Amino acid sequence: MTIGWILLSLMIALCALGVVLARSPISSAISLLIGFVGVAILYLALKAEFVAAVQILVYAGGILVLYLFGIMLTDNEALRLTRQTHLQAWPVFVLILVLFLAVGHKLYHSDYTPQQPDSLLMVTDQSQVQALQDRLAQEAAAARHATNPQRVARVLYGDYLYPFEAASVLLLVAVLGAVFLAKKEV
């Protein structure tokens, strides 16, 4: 089990390294595709089945194909023969290495144990605590038989209905903006 986690993390990290270091943008895109499959497997292993499916469908099926179209439309010989990095690549590398080591050290020594939900701490009246615990127990019992997409849908279309609608507006604006930017006379 642990070996599997290590191999998966190594695969994701190597694919990410490949995205940044590969000379040709096609290699970067294919490396990103494999990395996203790895991330989807990670989601599956963490029992987020619906998000894993969305990750494969949207990233591997949609976004990566868009990027491949972009590479196809803008490929030219001059860019392939020139240096692939800016002059500031080495200073940037050193700065990011320092950032990674400093913050990574902090993250490694942090405490991640979950605390009590705020809703239980806020109420002081004992009957309210009892009612809240009953409600939570009922929800847990109802959720025990539901599949992961059913449970995600209950949160997505219940608590987060308005953000969901706002996301659809965001996508509409993004499509209009992309069409406006890419049309002939701007």
Add this chain to the structure above:
Amino acid sequence: MSTAAFVILGFLLFCLGLFGVLARRNFIVVLLSIELIFAGAGINFIAFSSLWKNLTGQVFTIFLIGVAAGEAAIGLGLLIALYRLKHTANVDEARELKG
């Protein structure tokens, strides 16, 4: 695997994406690096969702994927506009604002 390992993996993806954005010349690779940063954030969301047994993290990952799709559309629109203006995807060529 402990939550710390997931958080560090997500942070590693963020750092690699940041390096790609700051150091690479090809605009498409810059966009792909931004996708790496999104993936790092997604791993964090899912790891804490699994730790706290709370589905909100998974819902936010779905929002994150939606935002990434919008970003890809806008980024490719910019790429096409840059290519029409300069006939290259090299971001060093776009230096009109440099003064």
